[in-house]
Amino acid sequence: MALSLKFLAVTIAILALASSPSTASDPSPLQDFCVAVNDSKATVFVNGKVCKDPKLVTADDFFRSGLNKPGNTSNQLGSVVTAVNVNNLPGLNTLGISVARIDFARRGLNPPHTHPRGTEVLVVLKGRLYVGFVLSNPGPNMKNKLLTKILNPGDVFVFPQGLVHFQLNVGKTNAIAFAGLSSQNPGVITIANAVFGSDPPINDNVLAKAFQVDKKVIDHLQEQFWWDNN
Numbered sequence: 231m232a233l234s235l236k237f238l239a240v241t242i243a244i245l246a247l248a249s250s251p252s253t254a255s256d257p258s259p260l261q262d263f264c265v266a267v268n269d270s271k272a273t274v275f276v277n278g279k280v281c282k283d284p285k286l287v288t289a290d291d292f293f294r295s296g297l298n299k300p301g302n303t304s305n306q307l308g309s310v311v312t313a314v315n316v317n318n319l320p321g322l323n324t325l326g327i328s329v330a331r332i333d334f335a336r337r338g339l340n341p342p343h344t345h346p347r348g349t350e351v352l353v354v355l356k357g358r359l360y361v362g363f364v365l366s367n368p369g370p371n372m373k374n375k376l377l378t379k380i381l382n383p384g385d386v387f388v389f390p391q392g393l394v395h396f397q398l399n400v401g402k403t404n405a406i407a408f409a410g411l412s413s414q415n416p417g418v419i420t421i422a423n424a425v426f427g428s429d430p431p432i433n434d435n436v437l438a439k440a441f442q443v444d445k446k447v448i449d450h451l452q453e454q455f456w457w458d459n460n
Contacts, residue, residue, distance in 0.1 A: 357405025
């Protein structure tokens with residue numbers, strides 16, 4: 231019962247933070263709602279989705295269960311993200327908000343990635359996380375600054391929209407965090423996958439020069455990502 235109340239409190243908190251006008255990035259809706267529906271014959275589109283006829287809307291269009299259940303962290307990274315966005319909760323369409331649960335095994339990592347369309351507010355529910363983000367490119371002869379923090383249960387950290395960020399479980403137990411994002415569909419770009427696992431692959435001459443390493447290193451990394459993803 232106590233854990234259920236914690237889930238409820240955390241979810242309410244991150245939704246409230248992510249929906250603040252000062253953090254929202256999606257355009258403000260010009261109607262009460264626009265429930266997404268897969269109907270190619272409909273003619274009303276808002277934020278990339280077709281609007282469901284308001285007369286046909288039900289409470290289920292605004293409901294999704296399951297964030298109380300742990301995700302499967304049996305993978306190479308030891309983490310899994312369970313996202314709730316407009317693609318699986320259609321009532322979020324035009325509302326500029328989404329939420330996610332992140333589960334970490336011991337030493338689990340949510341690897342460096344970005345959300346091109348949303349700021350993220352992270353709340354730790356269980357465990358101990360080392361988190362951080364990297365600032366955008368500075369002036370000449372300067373390095374990108376890294377900002378990091380160790381988070382414990384109840385701690386909150388913000389990752390600004392579009393900046394590369396990560397979370398690593400440095401505790402002795404599994405960890406759980408919840409994230410609110412200021413977009414109905416914030417998107418995610420995992421840096422390593424995008425750079426070394428793209429389809430078709432980025433030319434190894436490009437990557438070798440960009441990372442200032444030998445082409446053999448690039449070839450090995452690309453082979454590793456293609457092997458893992460196929």
